[in-house]
Amino acid sequence: MVTSFVILILGFAALVWSADRFVYGAAALAKNFGVPTLIVGLTVVAMGSSAPEMMVSASAALAGKTDTAVGNAVGSNITNILLVLGITSLLRPLSVSSMTLKREMPLALLVSIAAWYVFSDNYFSLAEGVALIIGFVVFIVGLVIISIRAKNQTDDPLVSEACEDVPNNVPTKSALFWLIIGMILLPVSSHFLVGSAVDIAKYFGLSDLVIGLTIIAIGTSLPELAACIAGVLKNEDDLALGNIVGSNIFNILAVLPLAGVITPSIIDPSAANRDALIMIGATIALIAMSLSFRGIRRINRVEGGLLLVAFLIYQGYIFSQVA
Numbered sequence: 001m002v003t004s005f006v007i008l009i010l011g012f013a014a015l016v017w018s019a020d021r022f023v024y025g026a027a028a029l030a031k032n033f034g035v036p037t038l039i040v041g042l043t044v045v046a047m048g049s050s051a052p053e054m055m056v057s058a059s060a061a062l063a064g065k066t067d068t069a070v071g072n073a074v075g076s077n078i079t080n081i082l083l084v085l086g087i088t089s090l091l092r093p094l095s096v097s098s099m100t101l102k103r104e105m106p107l108a109l110l111v112s113i114a115a116w117y118v119f120s121d122n123y124f125s126l127a128e129g130v131a132l133i134i135g136f137v138v139f140i141v142g143l144v145i146i147s148i149r150a151k152n153q154t155d156d157p158l159v160s161e162a163c164e165d166v167p168n169n170v171p172t173k174s175a176l177f178w179l180i181i182g183m184i185l186l187p188v189s190s191h192f193l194v195g196s197a198v199d200i201a202k203y204f205g206l207s208d209l210v211i212g213l214t215i216i217a218i219g220t221s222l223p224e225l226a227a228c229i230a231g232v233l234k235n236e237d238d239l240a241l242g243n244i245v246g247s248n249i250f251n252i253l254a255v256l257p258l259a260g261v262i263t264p265s266i267i268d269p270s271a272a273n274r275d276a277l278i279m280i281g282a283t284i285a286l287i288a289m290s291l292s293f294r295g296i297r298r299i300n301r302v303e304g305g306l307l308l309v310a311f312l313i314y315q316g317y318i319f320s321q322v323a
Contacts, residue, residue: 001203004196005196007193007195007196008196008197008215008219011192011193011196012219014185014188015055015186015189015190015220016222016226017185018182018184018185018189019055019182019223021178021185022051022181024178024182025174025176025177026175026179026182028167028174028178029172029175029176031167032172032175049223049224049246049247050247050250050254050255051186051223052186052190052219052220053076053220053255054254054258055186055189055190056072056193056194057069057259058187058190058258059187059190059191060072060194060212060259061258061263063195063198065212066208066259066265067209067212067267067271068197068216069212069258069259070209070212070259070267070268071208071210071211071212071213071216071217072212072216073251073252073256074212074213074251074275075212075213075217075275076217076251076255077247077251077282078213078275078279078282078314079217079218079311080221081244081282081285082282082307082308082311083225083308084221084225085228085244085299085304086306086310086311087308088225088228088229088231088232089299089301089304090304090305092232093299093300093301094232094240094241095298096290096291096298096299104245105291108245108248108283109284111135111248111249111253112279113280114132114135114252115256116272116280118132119267119272119276120272122266122267122268122269122271122272123266123267124259124260124267126261128257129256129258129259130260131257132252132254132256132257133253133257133261135253136250136253136254136257194216197216198211208268209267209275210318210319213275213318214315214318214319224243224247227243228241228243231243241290241299245286248283282310289303
């Protein structure tokens with residue numbers, strides 16, 4: 001069992017590092033090939049924080065662990081809002097001023113409701129997986145169109161901060177090298193991570209869904225936590241919050257459907273009856289805390305503390321059900 005924990009920790013470390021290198025290489029390569037900085041920032045870089053979830057869900061689905069893949073996507077969204085934003089807001093209140101971000105928040109709620117609908121019959125079908133992927137394609141196309149129309153809107157904090165995060169002056173050979181390194185290490189690290197997590201789950205009597213909602217979800221949310229902390233330290237509040245909202249949308253439209261496409265199967269009823277509802281509730285709470293019709297709104301320390309307490313209660317409830 002000690003070996004499984006060591007492999008799990010090493011797997012998380014390799015996963016986070018390789019995801020960072022993959023995004024760095026992909027963004028630099030896209031920039032070198034003439035893709036506008038804004039499009040790279042709002043698509044390639046934004047999707048990067050969901051790379052760990054994507055690879056872990058794919059590995060879990062290929063191993064026949066559909067519930068683990070589902071739990072990873074849903075659990076990551078819950079963790080992103082309740083844990084990551086909770087911790088970040090405790091460090092410093094988050095100001096919300098980007099109109100781009102305010103437009104994405106209702107979409108995050110919409111796709112969360114769509115996920116609940118997919119789970120409601122306790123079966124994740126191929127058709128449902130394909131429908132979510134189509135939604136992802138539509139979302140990306142919409143982002144690109146908005147990016148083109150907003151190319152001169154540098155007054156939007158999220159837009160300007162996203163552009164600043166795109167790597168500049170990276171040689172094409174170097175960008176290609178890091179892209180390949182990331183492409184190799186991402187699936188390898190996710191394979192070992194899922195394998196060790198399954199071993200730990202069996203040892204403690206945890207279900208596939210619970211292991212995805214807890215250990216794996218928290219681990220794959222580490223990039224979002226790092227990005228948010230780095231964002232607030234650089235006074236890039238909108239980008240920090242944008243990482244969470246964007247990641248949650250990607251998790252539902254790009255990560256979650258992998259389970260249905262690769263291994264359509266019956267899923268744990270708790271996914272619809274408990275976890276998807278918690279995800280929807282957390283998203284509603286985020287919108288209520290973030291949006292204001294009177295100018296800039298802040299997610300303050302009290303609200304951050306409430307999010308963190310809610311996360312601890314949720315985790316405690318899950319484990320109490322296992323016991």
